[in-house]
Amino acid sequence: MEITRRGLVTGAAVGGGLLVAWWFLPRSYPNPLAPAQGEHLFDAWIKIAEDGVVTVAVPQLEMGQGITTLLPQIVAQELGADWRQVAVEPAPVAAAYANVPLARRWADLWEPVAAGLSDDFDEMQAERFARSSRFAATADGTSIAAYEMPCREAAAAARAMLAEEAASRWGANWEECEVENGIVRWGDNSATFGELAEGAATRSAPDPAPIRPEPPRADLTAPASEGGAAAPDFPRIDLPSKVDGSFTFASDVRLPGMVFAAIRHGPNNGSELTGFNAEAAKGIRGIVGAVKTKRWLAVAATTWWSAQAALDAMEPQFTTAFPVDTSDIDARMDTLLKGGDSFKIAETGFGEEAMTRVDIARRYEVEPAPAASLETASAAARYADGRLELWIATQAPEQARRAAARAVGLPPEDVVLYPMPAGGSFDARLEHDHAIEIAHIAKELERPVQLTWARREEMIHTRPRAPYYMLLGAQLSEGGNGAIDALKWRIATPPSNREFGERLFGNLTAWAAIRESAGKSDALACEGAVPAYELPSVTVRHIPVETGQPTGRVRGNSHVPTAFAMESFIDEIASQHSREPLSFRMSMLGSDIRMAACLQRAASLAQWDGGADRSGQGIACHRIGDAETGGRIACVATARPGEGGVRVTRLSAAVDIGRVINPDIARQQIEGGLLFGLGIALGNALKMRGGLPEAFAYADLGLPTLAECPEIEVALVESSAPPADPGELGVAVCPPAIANALFSATGLRLRRLPLLSSGL
Known part of the structure; x- marks a missing residue:
């Protein structure tokens, strides 16, 4: 009899661990x-039609990242x-x-007690959770x-x-x-x-499947065709329909007899609807009905504009228990950074005790930032005969389906969710508030309805990336060359991932999630703090802060603040000791030759001049993931101050994301990430007053326009490592590269994001 690890675990359970062993047994699914x-089914992934068309099922949300091309290409x-x-x-x-890898990464969010017992246990637990849920x-x-x-x-x-x-x-x-x-x-x-x-299709599939010896891999060394870059071998499947406008988003769904709903929320921290003037909307044509709950008011009409006009006329009033201002948040962050209790998140090398003195210390601050996707939350629904159908763009479809079912008192099996693509998300569609709202509205009206949030509602209900106050201290070697012997972080920020986990997996309201996660450590909120540099000692401490304002996930997540602080700090040490920024970084990389290759390639692309005074060039690098599988990026930014603010004229980036499957999509993601990071660096800060944003318009975010976009050059470095995601690398590295470029150009060191939040 062949003995396997899984079989051994199961057999050993007979004496007393039968329940645990049964819990881990594999299950078959239809x-x-x-x-x-x-069409003919081959498995859960592939259908082949008699006209030769091969249809591939894609379980991930297409939100511009190209996953509906990558998986079919594979x-x-x-x-x-x-x-x-x-x-x-x-x-x-x-x-x-x-998605078992993500379930394991987020184990602390859905099973904080048992997570971390052992690698094997965590892997089995994650697989069981992911498949059963x-x-x-x-x-x-x-x-x-x-x-x-x-x-x-x-x-x-x-x-x-x-x-x-x-x-x-x-x-x-x-x-x-x-x-x-x-x-x-x-x-x-x-x-x-x-x-x-x-x-x-009637034949039995061989077991194991005869996989080809070589995985999908793009040849990055192939020369471009004469006259320019060669056309991609696997062009994006979604591109033609997006160009001609036929691509269907959730807001494009049309059902027989459908009406259109607009909604009004109060501040996103415990507000309650206290009143509205229903009589004021009677003169508006096309009104079908209104739906109110404790937290919001919605109006449905034959057109969305009529529904929105009715809400304006009705003037809903809200009260809030926590009228938070930005100044209140800043004061609390400042106080706790200096003296708040902390949790040790990471410790490397010789440990915390290796730091016996602080030779240089700097403080860096990052203000909240919204996801700000171009498409606001939208969903369509039909409720009939005790059954709910839901057309929605969501990054977490099963959690959205269950939340909608619970909202209207249905078992989950009576809710059908049709996944729709998103016009951008940046993690905003991990939240499922609009799924709950559309379920309520459809049930109350008993007719098909489409809900679309106005931009104002998207801004009010946003759960931005949390604010960060960070203190970095370093003990330097006695040689006077700036070499770091020990590095220590104090990171004051809300435990935003725990908040998010309580909302996603616990179905808690935003304010209940804040209460549940208050005072708890959040390792995911400190990701990126342990740098790619091989330093003798690194210690990372998290100070959880309760600000009273809900926070969430935004593209780049914690890597944006930690990369900004780390790469700015490295530049400051280099400047203080008259070290050339590129060679200073290279001296600390140790065995990470992949990052060294990225730095050298980026410097070559940008014709790096050493970051000399007034050159306007700044360099930064960052790694997302571990040393074996993580993606690397190095970026040189060229920036100049001017009458209209700061002008970034060029971004040169070299990227190692392991084995590249589709270089065209990889470059798109990196370029998009760099522009997203540009908006974080030079856009406008999200200021709060009384629990509401001070500005509601998309234009008020100060995002870069087409005319303000710099020249971007991206080089993909050939690598045999496993594939890494390119989507967030550019977001993380761009702000510190620009900050370092501005220091080079002006001599001013800006330590707060957005960089111009306090003026130049």
């Missing part, structure tokens, strides 16, 4: 896909499909699509880590089944058949996928 006429390359015949459909909520959230750049291998295994099995069907017709061995470009060949015989699909 195929969630439904074939259309002429399938196409492993299967041997013709890219011109590959289609995509959103996967239904199902256990087959569990159908957890398939899109976040933290885990899509490839979670789904590349399942996609390859599914495609390899389908390829073998197609080859077996062809071989049975030709009297051949299926292993001798070649499968490429949507055709199976053996000698002079050939058959298309469409011709083989019906018979192949």
Whole structure:
């Protein structure tokens, strides 16, 4: 009898651990896909039609990052499909699509007690949780880590089944058949996928699947075609429909008899609806009805504009228990940074005791920042016969479905969620408030309805990235060259990830989540604080702060403040000791040759001049993830002060994200991240007064316009490491690169983000 680790765990349980062992036993799940006429199912990932079209199910939210191209590309390359015949459909909520890597990363959020007992236990626990709760959230750049291998295994099995069907017709061995470009060949015989699909789908998939020896990989060393860059081998599937306007978002859904709802919220920290003037809306045409709860008021009409006009006329009034101002938040952050109790989050090398003195210390501050996606929250719903249908863009579909079900008193199995793509998200659609609201409205009105938040509501109800006050201290070597012997952080910030976890997994309100997480440490809020540099000692301490204002996740998350503080601090030490910033960083990298290669490549792209006084060039680098699998980026920014503020003229970045699957999408993500970081660095701060933002318009955020976008050059560094996510690297590295460039240009050291929040 073959003995496996899982079998051993199960057998050992007979004497007293049967319940625990049963909990970890594998489960089988039905195929969630439904074939259309002429389509044939191969597994939970692939359908092949008799016209040769290969449809790939994608369980991740498409929000501009290109996942509806990346996963189908992986399938196409492993299967041997013709890219011109590959289609995509959103996967239904199902256990087959569990995001186990993300479940493990977020274990502290859904199971804080048992997390961390052992690597094996954590892995099994995460898999069991993810599959049993159908957890398939899109976040933290885990899509490839979670789904590349399942996609390859599914495609390899389908390829073998197609080859077996062809071989049975030709009297051949299926292993001798070649499968490429949507055709199976053996000698002079050939058959298309469409011709083989019906018979192949009835065959048993081989176990294990015959995966190709080489994973999908782009050749970054191939020269560009004459006259410019070559066209991508796998162009984005969603691009043509986005260009011609036919791409369907949640706000584009139209159902028979649908009406349109607008909503009004009070401050996002415990506000209650106290009154409104219903009579004032009677003269507005097209009003269908109004729905009120303790926290909000919604009006539905035959047009959204009529519904919004009715809300304006009704003038809803709210009270709030916690009228928070930015000045109150700053005062509390300042007090706790100086003397608040802290939790040790990380300790490396010789430990905290290695720091016996502080030779240099600096304080850095980062103000809250909203996700500010261009598309506001929108959803459509239909409630009939005790059943709710929901069309919504969500990064956490099962959690949104369960929240909507609970809101209207339905069992989750009576709620059907149709996943829609998002016009940007930046983690805002991890929240599911609009799913709860549309469920209430649809049930009350008993007719199809679409809810769309106005920009004002998006700003009011935003849960921005938390504010950060950070104190960095370093003990330097006695040689006088600025070498760091020990580094210590004190990071004062709300435990925003714990708040988020209470909302997502505990279905708590924002203010209840604040109370539940108050005073608790949050390791995810300090990610990025342990740098890529090999320093003798690094200690990171978190000081949890309760500000009274809800916080959440925003693209880049904690890596934005920690990269800003660390790379600004490194630059300050280099300047104080007359060290050239690039060589100073290189001297501390130790064995991280991947980061060294990024720094050298970025410097070459930018024609780095050493960051000389008044040159306007600044350099920064950052790693997201561990030393083995993490992505690296180095960036040189060129900036100048001017009459209209600061002008960033050029960003040169070199990036190592391991094995690159689609270089076109990787560059898009890095360029987009750099521009997102530009907005964080030079945009306007989110100021609060009485629990409300001081400004509500999108233009008030001060985001870069097309005319203000700098020249961007991105070089992808060839690497054999596992794939890393490119989406957040540029966001993290851009602000410190710009801050260092401004110091070079002006001699002024700006230690607060946004950089111009207090003027230049």
